[in-house]
Amino acid sequence: MNVVLQTLPASLYDVNRVRADFPLLGRKVHGRPLVFLDSAASAQKPVQVIETVKTFYETEYANVHRGAYWLSEQATRRYEGAREKVRAFLNARTAREIIFTRGATESINLVAATWGRATVQAGDEVVLTGLEHHSNIVPWQMLAAEKGIVLKVVPVTEDGRFDWESYETLLSSRTRLVAVAHVSNVLGTILPVQDITAAAHAVGAKVLVDGCQAVPHGVVDVRAIDCDFYVFSGHKLYGPTGIGVLYGREALLRAMPPYQGGGDMIASVSFEGSTWAAPPQKFEAGTPAIAQAVGLAAAIDYVESLGLESIAAHETTVVQYATERLAAIKGVRLLGTAKPKASVISFTLAGVHPHDIATILDREGVAIRAGHHCAQPLMQRFGVSATARASFGLYNTRAEADALADALETVQRIFG
Amino acid sequence: MTDDLRELYQDVILDHGKRPRNRRPLPAANRQAHGHNPMCGDTLTVFLKVDEAGIVREAAFVGEGCAISMASASMMTEILAGKSEAEARALFHAFHTLCTEEEETEVAENLRDDLDRLQVLSGVRQFPVRVKCATLAWHTMVAAIEGHETISTG
Numbered sequence: 069m070n071v072v073l074q075t076l077p078a079s080l081y082d083v084n085r086v087r088a089d090f091p092l093l094g095r096k097v098h099g100r101p102l103v104f105l106d107s108a109a110s111a112q113k114p115v116q117v118i119e120t121v122k123t124f125y126e127t128e129y130a131n132v133h134r135g136a137y138w139l140s141e142q143a144t145r146r147y148e149g150a151r152e153k154v155r156a157f158l159n160a161r162t163a164r165e166i167i168f169t170r171g172a173t174e175s176i177n178l179v180a181a182t183w184g185r186a187t188v189q190a191g192d193e194v195v196l197t198g199l200e201h202h203s204n205i206v207p208w209q210m211l212a213a214e215k216g217i218v219l220k221v222v223p224v225t226e227d228g229r230f231d232w233e234s235y236e237t238l239l240s241s242r243t244r245l246v247a248v249a250h251v252s253n254v255l256g257t258i259l260p261v262q263d264i265t266a267a268a269h270a271v272g273a274k275v276l277v278d279g280c281q282a283v284p285h286g287v288v289d290v291r292a293i294d295c296d297f298y299v300f301s302g303h304k305l306y307g308p309t310g311i312g313v314l315y316g317r318e319a320l321l322r323a324m325p326p327y328q329g330g331g332d333m334i335a336s337v338s339f340e341g342s343t344w345a346a347p348p349q350k351f352e353a354g355t356p357a358i359a360q361a362v363g364l365a366a367a368i369d370y371v372e373s374l375g376l377e378s379i380a381a382h383e384t385t386v387v388q389y390a391t392e393r394l395a396a397i398k399g400v401r402l403l404g405t406a407k408p409k410a411s412v413i414s415f416t417l418a419g420v421h422p423h424d425i426a427t428i429l430d431r432e433g434v435a436i437r438a439g440h441h442c443a444q445p446l447m448q449r450f451g452v453s454a455t456a457r458a459s460f461g462l463y464n465t466r467a468e469a470d471a472l473a474d475a476l477e478t479v480q481r482i483f484g
Numbered sequence: 485m486t487d488d489l490r491e492l493y494q495d496v497i498l499d500h501g502k503r504p505r506n507r508r509p510l511p512a513a514n515r516q517a518h519g520h521n522p523m524c525g526d527t528l529t530v531f532l533k534v535d536e537a538g539i540v541r542e543a544a545f546v547g548e549g550c551a552i553s554m555a556s557a558s559m560m561t562e563i564l565a566g567k568s569e570a571e572a573r574a575l576f577h578a579f580h581t582l583c584t585e586e587e588e589t590e591v592a593e594n595l596r597d598d599l600d601r602l603q604v605l606s607g608v609r610q611f612p613v614r615v616k617c618a619t620l621a622w623h624t625m626v627a628a629i630e631g632h633e634t635i636s637t638g
Contacts, residue, residue, distance in 0.1 A: 421550035480558040
């Protein structure tokens with residue numbers, strides 16, 4: 069993978085040096101160099117994250133918020149330090165607005181089960197978009213079944229954009245919440261979440277933004293967006309699995325009932341009744357994912373050391389190049405060509421099912437995802453049951469885009 | 485191209501995959517079931533017309549999926565015509581073994597040729613995630629015989 073970027077000086081972004089930070093990228097698959105193009109599902113981990121977690125377990129690990137002993141205080145400092153790191157990363161006002169969860173899915177379920185149950189009434193409306201991941205659909209369907217609320221869906225245009233005119237007509241005084249992806253996990257479309265939020269607030273609705281596919285690819289500022297909730301998963305940001313984030317406006321978090329009951333989330337417990345701790349502890353019952361939070365902080369340090377703007381610039385050149393290569397292949401249909409777009413290319417190849425594409429590419433060392441990408445409504449919108457998806461991260465190169473395109477030509481040779 | 489890819493995508497499979505036989509609804513069917521593979525989202529419906537003696541007179545399917553699942557469904561519908569329900573089940577078990585295990589598969593003498601035909605799908609053994617693509621139609625066929633309306637391979 070010797071690639072010299074044409075558009076960026078190597079001193080600004082040296083992708084070969086970046087790749088050296090990811091031990092897994094050096095391995096072979098089926099005797100071929102691995103070309104990993106599935107970072108939208110889960111990103112690989114840099115040695116900085118792996119070593120941080122290992123060293124933490126070896127030298128500083130204990131349970132948090134409990135022991136009066138030095139080691140527990142030290143572990144608590146690291147865990148709360150990770151919370152402060154996330155606060156700064158999202159530009160939240162205070163670390164009390166940062167809740168650690170298992171991942172974005174749990175973050176959304178938490179909001180639906182606490183804020184949702186306490187707030188919505190029969191006849192209220194929640195507005196979603198047609199490009200949501202199942203994790204930002206199903207929790208609201210469960211709330212709708214329980215509370216008799218109505219889900220409204222903003223359609224997606226043919227080129228993959230959020231249909232602004234429809235959105236404005238769907239908003240009303242009955243809208244309680246607008247729940248939208250910041251970046252589509254299938255199309256890569258970047259949604260205008262700041263404008264979406266302003267329009268929602270104008271009718272008195274709250275806004276939840278699913279930022280899973282946004283945080284790895286650019287600077288996110290929850291105060292600039294002005295959303296009420298923002299969620300993401302650590303493992304898509306080059307961090308460990310089992311750790312995710314819910315940002316919530318402090319006043320909302322204080323008013324929300326707790327999520328799960330247990331240790332760490334209480335102020336006091338007696339058999340006559342218990343009282344809750346203040347946020348964020350109120351929403352973090354039980355022993356949290358301590359080392360994973362520390363690992364997430366290391367991942368944030370890592371992407372910030374490279375610079376999210378430099379990462380975005382690098383990825384954009386690679387994705388644009390890959391898009392050109394794929395578009396030049398006969399029979400390839402690209403889904404979602406609207407700009408602005410982040411690091412995802414979804415496509416189909418005439419006469420070949422995506423599953424067969426993925427199997428053949430895998431034998432060439434190229435790992436892509438095939439299927440519905442947990443976004444079946446969007447598949448229906450485009451009249452397909454599945455797509456092939458190549459998603460790019462900060463370590464991918466133009467040479468890997470070439471490997472993808474070349475492997476697709478192998479697919480065509482096999483299928484004639 | 486690697487050898488195991490060549491083994492998986494043999495000409496017979498590509499041919500059945502592109503031009504599946506018996507891919508149509510069967511209004512006269514008296515057994516049918518809907519199969520679903522939640523991993524890839526593939527769905528298909530298998531239709532059987534079984535006579536009073538328990539012999540499959542006609543088999544058909546509708547659905548879309550990868551080359552492996554289409555070829556498997558296509559070949560299955562061709563093979564099932566004229567088989568008893570018990571033979572259909574026996575072939576299912578033999579085919580399942582063929583897709584998952586290296587050992588020689590035991591089957592009654594009169595089904596030997598059919599199993600030999602299905603041998604072209606045994607390439608999925610080298611691709612564990614694709615085994616369900618090959619077996620979805622067969623699972624669905626057994627569900628239809630047993631009177632289940634839907635089956636999921638999840």
